[in-house]
Amino acid sequence: MKPLLVYWDVRGRATYLRMILHYAGVDFEDKRYKFEVTESQKAYSDYKKWFQEDKIKLQGILDFPNLPYYMDDTVRMTQSRAILEHLGRKHHLDGRNEQELFRIDMIYDVLADIGFILGEIAYPPPVENRQEIHDKTRKAYAETLPAQLASISKFLGSNDWMAGNHLTYVDFYAYDILDDNRKLFDPKHINQFPNLVAYLRRIEELKGVKEFLASPAFQPMLIMGPLALFGGSETRVPTE
Amino acid sequence: MAPILAYWDVRGIVTPIRLLLAYADVRYEYKEYEFQGNRAEWFEVDKIELGETLDFPNLPYYIDGRVQLTQSKTILAYLGRKHNLNAANEAEELRISLIIEQVSDLRLFISRVANPPVSATNRQEIHEKLRKEYLDSIPSRLGLIAKFLGSHNWMAGDHLTYADFLVYDVLDFHRLLFNPKHFNGFPTLVAYMERIEGLKGVNKFLDTMDKMPTHGPGVAFFGNSKDFKPKED
Numbered sequence: 119m120k121p122l123l124v125y126w127d128v129r130g131r132a133t134y135l136r137m138i139l140h141y142a143g144v145d146f147e148d149k150r151y152k153f154e155v156t157e158s159q160k161a162y163s164d165y166k167k168w169f170q171e172d173k174i175k176l177q178g179i180l181d182f183p184n185l186p187y188y189m190d191d192t193v194r195m196t197q198s199r200a201i202l203e204h205l206g207r208k209h210h211l212d213g214r215n216e217q218e219l220f221r222i223d224m225i226y227d228v229l230a231d232i233g234f235i236l237g238e239i240a241y242p243p244p245v246e247n248r249q250e251i252h253d254k255t256r257k258a259y260a261e262t263l264p265a266q267l268a269s270i271s272k273f274l275g276s277n278d279w280m281a282g283n284h285l286t287y288v289d290f291y292a293y294d295i296l297d298d299n300r301k302l303f304d305p306k307h308i309n310q311f312p313n314l315v316a317y318l319r320r321i322e323e324l325k326g327v328k329e330f331l332a333s334p335a336f337q338p339m340l341i342m343g344p345l346a347l348f349g350g351s352e353t354r355v356p357t358e
Numbered sequence: 359m360a361p362i363l364a365y366w367d368v369r370g371i372v373t374p375i376r377l378l379l380a381y382a383d384v385r386y387e388y389k390e391y392e393f394q395g396n397r398a399e400w401f402e403v404d405k406i407e408l409g410e411t412l413d414f415p416n417l418p419y420y421i422d423g424r425v426q427l428t429q430s431k432t433i434l435a436y437l438g439r440k441h442n443l444n445a446a447n448e449a450e451e452l453r454i455s456l457i458i459e460q461v462s463d464l465r466l467f468i469s470r471v472a473n474p475p476v477s478a479t480n481r482q483e484i485h486e487k488l489r490k491e492y493l494d495s496i497p498s499r500l501g502l503i504a505k506f507l508g509s510h511n512w513m514a515g516d517h518l519t520y521a522d523f524l525v526y527d528v529l530d531f532h533r534l535l536f537n538p539k540h541f542n543g544f545p546t547l548v549a550y551m552e553r554i555e556g557l558k559g560v561n562k563f564l565d566t567m568d569k570m571p572t573h574g575p576g577v578a579f580f581g582n583s584k585d586f587k588p589k590e591d
Contacts, residue, residue: 181506182460193452197459204452220427220436227429228414234466243474243484254477273413 121146121190127153128340131198132186134290138202140326142209148335153344206287218281222288225273225280229295235259236298240346252347260358263307271311278320293321298341302349303358361422364389369572371430372418374523378434380563382441393574438520450514454521457506457513461528464499467492468531472573472580485579493591496540504544511553526554534572535581536588
């Protein structure tokens with residue numbers, strides 16, 4: 119079967135999976151559940167199809183039905199990190215020695231902590247004052263951003279890639295999280311770190327990745343879903 | 359020199375590492391930083407002093423000569439590889455990575471229930487809404503984990519791996535913070551927890567581990583005292 123990757127029609131947790139597959143030259147089906155925002159600002163359409171039909175049909179096929187999911191002739195997986203690690207092993211984009219393995223894990227964990235917080239900011243708890251909570255948590259995070267980027271920049275150092283001297287799967291994840299930050303917040307923060315700017319450009323130039331990022335399939339500004347309090351629309355001017 | 363593992367004096371996210379080290383019978387120094395109060399020993403002294411040793415100074419940290427790590431999942435996976443408690447083949451790699459991510463999501467949900475945004479004035483309201491969402495999701499979440507375990511003894515399949523210590527700890531958090539009755543429909547999960555508790559090294563560690571809050575007193579809204587009593591629901 120042609121490998122199948124399924125997710126919502128946004129960047130979310132799929133961009134780095136799409137990137138690694140394009141880099142590896144895999145001819146895969148990039149299936150997306152679409153959002154459609156109505157006049158009353160409720161996003162539905164494929165939303166119902168996923169939650170009320172397809173997710174249920176996948177019980178027994180996927181151990182933990184969820185999006186994204188990935189299927190090919192040998193695996194049926196969910197959890198974006200598990201999928202990315204599998205594709206890393208499969209396409210020779212994994213760590214080659216102990217030092218690389220824990221460098222990859224450590225930077226992945228650090229970036230995942232950031233990704234989690236961005237999600238919390240974008241989707242505050244279901245209470246009336248959620249806009250106010252969003253504004254406060256967004257500002258608090260922005261204040262920590264320079265120091266976080268500084269430690270990531272120091273970790274990368276003069277290496278071309280996060281693991282060291284060769285590309286691995288974590289570089290696609292790092293690209294996505296760092297790019298999320300320069301789209302959701304002022305790019306001036308990341309521009310303070312020339313090695314990070316060069317690193318992102320290096321990834322953007324990779325054959326396969328370059329074409330994907332230039333295509334309509336990438337959707338650079340649609341990081342979160344349409345109901346998110348930031349990152350869910352084409353036009354967003356970062357305020358911090 | 360023995361390795362050093364350091365963390366706050368709470369359960370938090372360090373226990374899976376301690377369970378693995380107990381099972382592997384590793385001698386190490388355990389350094390605890392006091393969470394209550396101004397936490398100056400960590401934030402004003404050691405975090406800065408360790409700035410050149412650790413790439414991302416944080417708790418927990420693990421230092422063993424030239425191996426200097428933070429991030430609990432990184433430390434756990436490293437020790438799993440070191441002590442032959444990791445995947446033996448690709449099928450096990452897939453199972454381990456999947457269940458680790460799945461229970462990590464569960465742990466993050468518990469964390470959201472325990473730590474409503476500090477800047478919000480209505481933390482109680484937020485906590486109660488999230489707590490209800492969490493409890494509503496539990497039967498199906500535990501059901502899928504039980505189904506994934508199936509008739510295996512361990513999450514990877516036939517042998518114990520580092521993933522089992524993480525799964526144990528997250529499920530144990532649920533028992534400590536909510537009602538253990540939620541496990542009643544899942545005898546294989548109950549047996550799994552007992553199997554881990556019965557492991558040589560682990561049983562002795564659990565018997566002697568101090569009773570601690572699961573989450574940080576003074577910051578967390580819930581689970582923030584060693585005498586925390588869950589509600590009946």
